[in-house]
Amino acid sequence: MINWNEIETKWRNKWSESKDFETNPNDKPKKFITVAYPYPNSPQHIGHGRTYTLADVHARFYRMQGYNVLFPMGFHYTGTPVLGMAKRIEKGEKEILDGLRNIYHVPEEDIKTFVEPIKIADYFHEEIKSGMIEMGYSIDWRREFTTIVPGYQKFIEWQITTLKENGRIIQGSHPVGWCPKDQNPVSQHDTMGDVEPKIDDKNFLVKFKFGEFVFPITTLRPETIFGITNLWVNPNTVYKKVTVDHETWIISEECAHKIEFFEKDVSIIGDIPGTELIGKSAVSLHNNAEIPILPADFVEPSMGTGLVMSVPAHAPKDYQALMDLKAKNHEIASKIEPIPIIVTEGYGAIPAKDICEKLGVSDQADSKLEEATKELYLKEFTDGKLNEKCGQFNNEKVQFGRDKVRVWLQENKHLEKFPVLENSPVRCRCGAECVVKILNNQWFLNYGDESWKELARNCFDEMNILPSNIKTEFIEVIDWLHERACARQQGLGTKLPWDKDWIVESLSDSVIYMAYYTISRFVNDGTVQPENLTREFFDYVLLDKGDVALAASTSKLSEDVINTMKKEFQYFYPVDSRHSGRDLVQNHLSFFVLNHVAIFEKKYWPQEIVVNGSVMMDGAKMSKSMGNIIPLRTAIKDHGADPIRLAIISSAELLQDADFNMESVSGIQSKLASLLDECSRLKNEPVSELQAEDRWILSKTQRMISQVTEAVEKMRLREALHDILFSFESDLSWYAKRVEAKERDNVSGILHQINSARVAMLSPFAPHIAEEMWEKLGNNELVSKSSWPAYSKEDVDATSIQSENFLKSTIDDIANILKVTKITPKKIVLYVNSDSAKSKIYRKMLSIMVGGQNNMGVVMKELIADPETADAKKMPDFVQKTIKDLHSESEEIKQMKLESESFDEKEFLKSELFSIGKKEFGVEIQVYSESNSDIYDPKGKARHARPFKPAILIE
């Protein structure tokens, strides 16, 4: 049994002694590999490990290919989650404390300090970092930073100022979920049950006049104002007269409390019962029509303003309420007829009537109305068209017309936004019910700007996206992205330089920070102090703006230091590969590109993005509530870092979700153990004369090298690993079979050569155990410092590949016959083709078919056209069968057959088939030429022989 941790510690120490991963500029070509830094509010689990492991493999691969690779790491402290955690811990909430104790095994004395948010981040920072070291990540730790250190904050101030000056930042109002008690915005982390407060900002308020008052009514469908027949008021509700800024509104009390958070001046000045409104009329502002006010029980004071506009032609509820009144012979209602304004295929003049009848709605209390409403709204939205009643909007499709009507009303001040909580009630952890608050003066990154989007598209066009099929998703994201708030009022982070009430939002301060890795080294070693990092300094170093004298005078640094830092930035930038999880495509990764193109010149735009899927645990999503989260460090202790690295990589290709399970881990462990065992037994002896199977396995090795290299270049790591560890195994076992049959004992040198290549290629994936194997193979240097095996075409022997193939297929054929006939062979005889006419035709056909032609008629014509092969017409049967043979062979094999000129089937079979045949079938195999005069051929099989397809006789 292998002691993984012991081996891992041994090699980790050697790496850190040799400082191989500490990267400074030199004269080699560079690669700059980065991963999204972690947010330290919990230890990393196996899922986090995936992205970092992929990046580490990438970095190690490039290093072996001779690049000077920079692979750094930082920690993202910015944000609010640790604030919420600290609060909950302070309150002693059992759920979170149990999680810390039982899942994360945080020592009690540390938990005590967690009432302070930064202590939480600090603790998990160290935890995560230790895990990364134990996983063997080849990180340059000298450049590490957190996002709240002064140097980084200087950088963020510079970034956000630059964006503002480039016109990328605008100001506006924005609705957020809000806790009225805490006076804070709420996000998922702040609510009971971790629900995300969802804000519906497609909800609007349309104003009507009622004498001196404003009668505001909310709706999701502004276009239906053209179909209003009346308004609904609840007769059992007492409404309030409320002054709102300079108007007096009639609304429900509940509504009055909601709009207090809309940055409006609100005060309740009196009551007015619903009954007092009923029977009177309001006036609609867009056409000054008199709209009667009628009673309806379904109107809920807590919904919207507590007032409802009635569109009976298109709203099932309104239709039914109207019908109910008519049935009671209500005087006003009986004069009202629905006004249809939307034409939808499949519905008659009054769609609401149709659907109520279809579903058999009985009255306005009928629960089927919900369903009717949902169905009709959706149908009318997707398929409906506005009609002539809608004036200038006649013939517009509803899905576009709605927006146009909204804009029109808004411009005339007849309509306002009325955002609501879609999933209310949402409760804050403090217990209070959350509301929607409109924040004025919010700062936005103007991602909606078309010229900005265009720059980003240019960048994506030239960027390498892995896997490539996710590129369309990026393009789509850029299309729908619009203004995004870039500041918030709480949490850790950097203050907006021009408005200290706000903190730079945490996704906005993590988009171009890779540039800071080239600077942090100098801050960490004391060469520069945070206060040296002035705007002019960054402008000069990162943008090549201004001049060194200016930078030096404001930063108080020497010109030498500044120029060294500038050179370092210019050496490492741009980012060559950015690794991240799939969930970050829609935000971080897109912002990463947008911010780069907004700030840097084109030569510093990112070169590549690699996106990976998440990790499942035994087929299920990992979650705290399921208790199936395995902290990475626990897993390392239990199974070893390398087996975990391989298990994560080998279970899925990049974008797919990887499934982590114990079977695969132990499978990998035993695979690695047996490879290690093999390596320690192989001697690096000189290789004597090569035999057929030696040339073959060496050719196959070359093929594997080229396949693996290509796969890693495309980050198809699962495929690469599979090739190294598993696919190649079947070739090796065939080789072993051949060697054993021949009773050879001098192949150690060849296997040593092959396994050296395998171990070298394995080392980026499983770096520790590969070092151990490398040492066992007799090397003194580290494998991580060795070169990636190079594919050499000269070592590929086409003839040997072809001949081994021939041997295998012959043996398969024999086995096949034995299987079908179920006889035990006493004698096996092969008849090899020796008819030169057949051979000529075969070669000719080969050349025709390599060109892509497979049609019997065409092939035949070409054969007959050539006098050399004209005899083909006498044996159509042979031609047809041969076409079939060749048909099923790969292009590669066909090509090789063509390349290898003459090949003596009989000699080859005689020398090679003897041993293996005897081993496989227990009898000696005799080989004849079909044309031999003295052959043993009692059944006349010999004449069936075709090139590369000997006839077989079994008795």
Place this chain on the structure above:
RNA sequence: GCGGGAGUCGCCCAGCCUGGUCAAAGGCGUAGGGCUUAGGACCCUAUAUCUCAGGAUUUCGUGGGUUCAAAUCCCACCUCCCGCACCA
């Protein structure tokens, strides 16, 4: 609604990018055999259908198309899953 992804031989799942070595890998299950006092573990064999000579037939959600050749490329359809923001 907008966008992304998936549907494979009892089950899970590979192959699809780059068409031919694909009746299609691997695991599980099942059946038979070996090893065992027995069980477990382990090993071997079989596992679409037909076939006593290396063969044939029908298969990769459905229906078309391109091609000498389609699980793989194109089009349409059906079913299922995921994301839609100010949150890391």
